[in-house]
Each structure stands twice: as C-alpha cells, then as structure tokens.
Amino acid sequence: MIPGRGAVAAALVALCVAAPAAIAHEGNPNYRSEVRSIAPAVPGLDARVLNFDDRVEFVYDGDRDLVVEGYRGEPYLRFRVGGGVDVNRRSPAAYLNEDRFAQADVPTRAKPRARPEWRTVARNGRFDWHDHRIHWMGKGSLPPQVTDESQPVKVFAWSIPLDAGGQRAEVRGRLSWLGRDDGGFPAGAGLSLGAAAIAGCLLIQFVRRRRTRPGAAKEVW
Numbered sequence: 064m065i066p067g068r069g070a071v072a073a074a075l076v077a078l079c080v081a082a083p084a085a086i087a088h089e090g091n092p093n094y095r096s097e098v099r100s101i102a103p104a105v106p107g108l109d110a111r112v113l114n115f116d117d118r119v120e121f122v123y124d125g126d127r128d129l130v131v132e133g134y135r136g137e138p139y140l141r142f143r144v145g146g147g148v149d150v151n152r153r154s155p156a157a158y159l160n161e162d163r164f165a166q167a168d169v170p171t172r173a174k175p176r177a178r179p180e181w182r183t184v185a186r187n188g189r190f191d192w193h194d195h196r197i198h199w200m201g202k203g204s205l206p207p208q209v210t211d212e213s214q215p216v217k218v219f220a221w222s223i224p225l226d227a228g229g230q231r232a233e234v235r236g237r238l239s240w241l242g243r244d245d246g247g248f249p250a251g252a253g254l255s256l257g258a259a260a261i262a263g264c265l266l267i268q269f270v271r272r273r274r275t276r277p278g279a280a281k282e283v284w
Contacts, residue, residue, distance in 0.1 A: 090117030094218070096197045096238045105129065105227045110234045113191055116198040117163070119223065119234075120191035127228030134159070135175040136224070140190065148185035153177040160193045164202050196221045197236060206240065215242040 096116035101108060107125025112118070123129055123142040133139035133156030141149040150157050155173045159165040184190060199206050199218060206218045218238040225232045 089113075090115035091198070093241055093243065094199060094238060095241055096221075096236060098234060098236045099220075100235045102233055102235060103230070105225065105230070105232050108225075108227075108234075112197060112236065116238060117193070118191045119194045119197055120189070121234075122189045124188050125227065127230075129228075130226040132224040132226070133157075133175070134195070137175040137177075138179050138226075140192070141179075141181060142188060142190070146186050146188040147183055148188065148190045149181035150184050151179040152182050153180045159195065163193055163198075164200060165195055194223060196223060198238060209240050212243045216240050 090113075092115050094116040096112045098110045098112060098119075101110060105125065107123055108129065109122045111120055113120055121129075121131070121140075121142065124146070125142075126144060128144060129142040130138050131140040131142075133151075133154045135155065137154045137156070138151050139154040139156040141151070143149065153173050155169045155175065158167045158169045158173060161167045205212070208216050208218050210216075216239065218240055220235065220237050222233040222235045225234065
C-alpha cells in the first residue's frame with residue numbers, strides 16, 4: 064500500500080519535531096565541550112565528550128587501576144586492570160550524575176569521606192556519564208561570558224582529576240559557546256532541522272519510486 068499525502072505530511076512533521084527533541088535530550092547544540100589533553104599522559108586512557116556537552120566517556124586498558132574523583136575529591140569511578148569498571152555507591156557524584164542538572168536525591172550514606180562501596184557497571188573498560196564539570200549548569204540562563212549571543216566564545220576550562228596507580232593526573236577540556244545566527248536561531252537546531260528535511264526528501268523519493276514501479280497501482284493525491 065502506497066502512503067497517501069496525509070501520511071507523508073504526518074511523517075515529515077514527526078521528523079521535524081523528533082530531530083530537535085532528540086538533540087535537546089542528548090545535550091545542548093549551542094555549546095561544544097571537548098577534551099583538550101590528559102596531563103600528564105595516562106597510558107591506555109582515551110577520553111572524549113559525547114553529544115555536544117552531555118556526557119564524558121573514558122575507554123581504559125592500562126596496566127594500573129584508574130580512579131576518577133568526584134566533586135569533593137572522593138573516589139567516584141574505578142577502572143580496573145582487565146576491563147572492569149566500578150562506581151562507588153557512597154560517592155555523592157554517583158547520584159548527582161544521574162541528572163544533567165544534578166536534580167537528584169543523595170542518600171545520607173553517600174558522603175565524601177565514607178568508605179567506598181564499589182558496584183560493577185561495565186566489564187569492557189568503557190564507561191560514560193554526566194559530569195557537571197564539563198557543561199554549563201545554569202538551567203535557563205546563559206553564562207556571563209556570552210555577551211553577544213551571535214558570537215562564539217570560550218565559557219570556561221574544566222578538568223576531571225584522576226589517580227592512576229598513585230600517579231595524579233587530570234583530563235582537561237574546554238566548554239565553548241558556538242554562537243547563534245543573527246536571527247537568534249541556534250546553529251545546532253538548524254543542523255537537526257536540516258537532517259529532518261533530508262530524511263523527508265528521501266521519504267518522498269521512496270514514495271515516488273513506489274508509484275512509478277511497473278504494475279504499481281496509481282493513486283490520485
């Protein structure tokens with residue numbers, strides 16, 4: 064059965080709505096957070112930011128256990144030799160990181176000085192999480208560095224402290240505001256709408272091919 068005009072229109076609307084919504088859920092396209100360095104270098108560690116400014120991902124296959132510190136210096140994550148990844152359920156970061164803006168309840172037993180309670184969350188040496196050090200936490204407000212929304216600007220430098228077998232290190236990065244078009248339209252949203260438009264064109268092309276196949280029933284729109 065060949066879709067009618069109404070079905071195609073509905074599909075296009077769904078695509079245009081879904082694309083920006085998906086991006087908003089994953090991160091803010093007006094910003095870009097990126098890893099700049101690991102200092103000093105930690106053999107076996109690769110780090111990157113996912114979805115604009117949303118999550119940070121570590122991949123680790125080093126020969127020493129690697130501990131990622133939480134917001135108050137407590138052990139938060141542990142990457143073990145062999146690929147195991149553990150989260151400390153007594154780290155406040157384990158709960159605060161469940162929400163992009165740290166809107167989460169932290170149990171009283173989760174304290175920076177509490178003895179770690181490790182729980183395995185991965186076995187392949189790979190883990191990603193919300194880290195509030197890498198993005199702007201002002202919900203509904205812009206950073207003070209953004210004085211002209213149309214212009215790109217550095218917002219702040221960030222770092223995530225590590226302990227690799229007794230060696231102190233940091234993953235260092237930068238958060239930037241990408242700027243908006245003169246009309247105030249977010250550049251990232253434009254990209255998402257462009258993707259939706261391309262998908263819509265492909266859908267229409269598919270329908271037309273179906274209509275012009277030899278022997279295919281014709282439909283009047």
